[in-house]
Amino acid sequence: xxxxxxxxxxxxxxxxxxxxxxxxxxxxxxxxxxxxxxxxxxxxxxxxxxxxxxxxxxxxxxxxxxxxxxxxxxxxxxxxxxxxxxxxxxxxxxxxxxxxxxxxxxxxxxxxxxxxxxxxxxxxxxxxxxxxxxxxxxxxxxxxxxxxxxxxxxxxxxxxxxxxxxxxxxxxxxxxxxxxxxxxxxxxxxxxxxxxxxxxxxxxxxxxxxxxxxxxxxxxxxxxxxxxxxxxxxxxxxxxxxxxxxxxxxxxxxxxxxxxxxxxxxxxxxxxxxxxxxxxxxxxxxxxxxxxxxxxxxxxxxxxxxxxxxxxxxxxxxxxxxxxxxxxxxxxxxxxxxxxxxxxxxxxxxxxxxxxxxxxxxxxxxxxxxxxxxxxxxxxxxxxxxxxxxxxxxxxxxxxxxxxxxxxxxxxxxxxxxxxxxxxxxxxxxxxxxxxxxxxx
RNA sequence: GUGGUUGUAGCUCAGCUGGUUAGAGUAGUGGUUUGUGGUUCCAUUGGUCGGGGGUUCGAAUCCCCUCAUCCACCCCA
Numbered sequence: 082x083x084x085x086x087x088x089x090x091x092x093x094x095x096x097x098x099x100x101x102x103x104x105x106x107x108x109x110x111x112x113x114x115x116x117x118x119x120x121x122x123x124x125x126x127x128x129x130x131x132x133x134x135x136x137x138x139x140x141x142x143x144x145x146x147x148x149x150x151x152x153x154x155x156x157x158x159x160x161x162x163x164x165x166x167x168x169x170x171x172x173x174x175x176x177x178x179x180x181x182x183x184x185x186x187x188x189x190x191x192x193x194x195x196x197x198x199x200x201x202x203x204x205x206x207x208x209x210x211x212x213x214x215x216x217x218x219x220x221x222x223x224x225x226x227x228x229x230x231x232x233x234x235x236x237x238x239x240x241x242x243x244x245x246x247x248x249x250x251x252x253x254x255x256x257x258x259x260x261x262x263x264x265x266x267x268x269x270x271x272x273x274x275x276x277x278x279x280x281x282x283x284x285x286x287x288x289x290x291x292x293x294x295x296x297x298x299x300x301x302x303x304x305x306x307x308x309x310x311x312x313x314x315x316x317x318x319x320x321x322x323x324x325x326x327x328x329x330x331x332x333x334x335x336x337x338x339x340x341x342x343x344x345x346x347x348x349x350x351x352x353x354x355x356x357x358x359x360x361x362x363x364x365x366x367x368x369x370x371x372x373x374x375x376x377x378x379x380x381x382x383x384x385x386x387x388x389x390x391x392x393x394x395x396x397x398x399x400x401x402x403x404x405x406x407x408x409x410x411x412x413x414x415x416x417x418x419x420x421x422x423x424x425x426x427x428x429x430x431x432x433x434x435x436x437x438x439x440x441x442x443x444x445x446x447x448x449x450x451x452x453x454x455x456x457x458x459x460x461x462x463x464x465x466x467x468x469x470x471x472x473x474x475x476x477x478x479x480x481x482x483x484x485x486x487x488x489x490x491x492x493x494x495x496x497x498x499x500x501x502x503x504x505x506x507x508x509x510x511x512x513x514x515x516x517x518x519x520x521x522x
Numbered sequence: 523g524u525g526g527u528u529g530u531a532g533c534u535c536a537g538c539u540g541g542u543u544a545g546a547g548u549a550g551u552g553g554u555u556u557g558u559g560g561u562u563c564c565a566u567u568g569g570u571c572g573g574g575g576g577u578u579c580g581a582a583u584c585c586c587c588u589c590a591u592c593c594a595c596c597c598c599a
Contacts, residue, residue, distance in 0.1 A: 141598090413599090484559085
């Protein structure tokens with residue numbers, strides 16, 4: 082029976098030429114992370130479901146990929162729940178693992194679990210895929226890579242500044258123009274509280290976040306629906322129009338937020354800007370928050386992050402604050418692709434193909450391969466005995482720049498006919514000269 | 523979860539208002555006197571026209587359902 086070759090929704094294959102380009106991006110990110118003294122870690126793709134749930138808000142919980150228990154999982158379920166077809170309760174009984182939704186929550190778990198072996202402040206980076214059961218669309222996939230750098234156990238705001246510098250440096254190296262936006266959850270929370278939205282802070286912050294999309298008037302309308310008085314409504318309007326922190330009311334929370342903001346204002350990179358309407362949906366942020374968007378191509382945010390004070394507390398260790406940023410690889414890729422910013426010379430192929438006409442030729446060529454590879458030249462021999470044009474076509478399709486022809490003539494003279502696949506030029510060289518030629522071209 | 527779009531050969535698509543054995547390009551394979559590709563020419567493989575049901579003498583084409591896809595909303599990288 083023939084089954085249809087297909088992938089699950091929102092997941093993709095990558096061709097060799099795609100992988101080279103993805104690695105070009107991650108390599109730059111990795112280098113900058115290491116320059117700033119972050120160390121790589123790895124964690125499993127699966128976490129216990131109770132590690133993941135409740136960290137990303139209600140929406141986030143819905144978007145978790147859950148993994149079915151092994152074995153005869155149905156035999157252990159409650160009959161009543163099974164009969165009632167209650168998916169949520171049943172899920173809890175048949176699934177105890179899930180795919181990670183981001184790299185931050187697993188980090189919190191990791192830090193608590195491995196605290197004895199880590200030195201704090203712990204600066205780590207992690208480049209790996211995450212999964213969200215979202216509906217795919219442009220720039221949104223169900224499997225995508227995040228590239229994270231976080232500092233755990235340091236409340237210094239220099240960390241925030243460094244992280245913004247990392248954003249600036251990486252995107253500069255990628256030749257992309259971006260705008261780094263920052264804000265502070267304390268400002269947002271304090272503001273909501275001071276305008277009479279105690280208990281409804283999250284709701285109020287979510288409205289702010291829509292400013293870009295629906296405009297100021299509609300934002301104010303939505304606040305009106307929350308029964309704000311006129312004084313507070315006009316205050317909000319003014320704040321959003323001017324983005325001016327000095328207009329903020331006074332409260333303990335707000336003063337704290339303003340102080341933190343002032344620090345960032347002082348040390349921030351040139352392309353970073355305070356934005357009062359920046360909110361970010363992830364539930365765990367408590368201090369500074371960041372988001373990066375391309376100024377050249379519309380695709381949503383290509384990076385985000387912030388400070389989280391209570392994430393390790395959920396795993397039983399308090400007083401361990403963290404701050405981090407994330408790069409979204411596929412969106413950065415899409416921007417690079419759309420703007421044609423990948424270097425021309427990225428090539429996944431070898432430099433040389435050895436072609437031949439007989440088994441004797443192959444024997445001879447295969448031995449030469451060893452010397453070529455010992456010299457560090459990426460080389461391959463066409464493995465099968467096929468017609469000559471077909472071997473050339475292979476080199477051509479794979480974008481291999483040079484072909485060395487090994488026929489009886491060449492064997493007798495101990496030479497290789499080196500052909501430049503672009504110009505068609507051919508020259509006869511001994512093995513030593515072949516190697517030195519390829520090394521210098 | 524809501525709204526829209528599109529589903530025809532491995533890939534990109536054409537098939538007009540329903541009418542004979544469903545086409546093209548490209549890729550694949552075989553040849554073009556067997557040591558020169560990208561750039562000759564010829565031949566050839568490959569499709570239950572997303573799936574199911576209905577209307578009709580007759581459906582890729584019309585209607586209904588369903589699945590998938592892409593896009594937008596929600597939210598996010």
